[in-house]
Amino acid sequence: MTLNLDQPTALVLIDNQAAFTHPTHWGTSRSNPLYEHNIQSLIQAFRLASKKQSEGFPIKEIIHIFHSSTTPASPLHPNDPENGTRPLDFARPATDRSEVVMWKCVNSSFIGTDLEAHLRSRGIRQVLFAGLTTDHCVSTTVRMAANLGVVDRYLDGPLTLNPDDGIHNQTSVDRGRIILVADATATWAKGGFDAETVHAVSVASLEGEFADIMKTEDVVKALTQAK
Template identity: 35%
Template sequence: MPTIPQNAALISIDMQKAFDAAPWPRRWNDKVDENGLALLAAWRAAGRPLIHVRHDSVEPNSTLRPGAPGNAFRPGFGPRPGEALVTKSVNAAFIGTDLDLRLRRLGIDTVVLFGISTDMCVSTSVRVGANLGLRVILVEDACDCFDLADGAGGTIPAREIHRAHVATLRYEFATVMRTVEVLDALGVAEPV
């Protein structure tokens, strides 16, 4: 089983309310909140570095724009006092933000990522992080994505989109783990 260095940072990506309603399509992972909250609780209990990423859209009609109800974090996912918040307006948590600088200043070379959506902001952040030289761990069952139109009148189910993106990320960009494996690596016997 892969190990997780003591100073590895957990990065929660776009765990926001907007994704529960239109215009966003159907999601598939009904355990995303449970698994994400278990990761946050274990990380906090271990006193390890934790960074929250929020998408602040610059599009005026976006459900993710600052001030819109959907911009808020899902219950339990907002930063607590002393926890870092990085805001972004594009898919990658590293582009147009100080995330890389924050990690470098803390001497962090390993990041553990989860969030919404697997194929967009999570995947892009994994790829950019790996290209910046970070060791990236993706917690696959603490991610979620949406059904998407295939451009030919059909729909690609979210579960298949997730599966394909996780396979690509595993092949070249990240170590892929499940929540229970991460908790085990932290020494947490049961989900918190």
């Protein structure tokens, strides 16, 4: 499976925040020890690719989604004494403000943000998701991206339902692509299941119906080799 880098493409990074370094709040066992390395690799590759836009290449951009909890006891609450809402050092937005930053207060990155409108206005046809956590905010966002059809183009008008029989109108759809970079996500053990199992089942639940699954090394290789 490869990327089609002739298409406008966005990397959406979810909840890379200091709160997730809390030693006990989320649990003591996290999946994917290569998470930090893989996120850094994706960011570096996308930043290099985005520099080619001025030379006529299709859009390659990074969008950072951060979480601001409404629960006072959460490490992701704005008043957390350890400043848990701040970005992790390895995943800070670009200092030149060339990367979009949005804030949410629920699991989905599409609720209370301009993410859907931004992707549509930019004509993004391929969106990659990575971040924390695999089974909560990442999974919810990927599922909603698929349900919203944020990378699809309806060639014969908007897609509608017949209120009488529920049949969709015959509308031509040019499908875009939603990709989960599975080894650039991570989660914690819960419910008696170890972290790697929670992670693997979450990824398997998304594959096919909601997203294509790719590895960081394959994404980076495609971006590096793009002409």
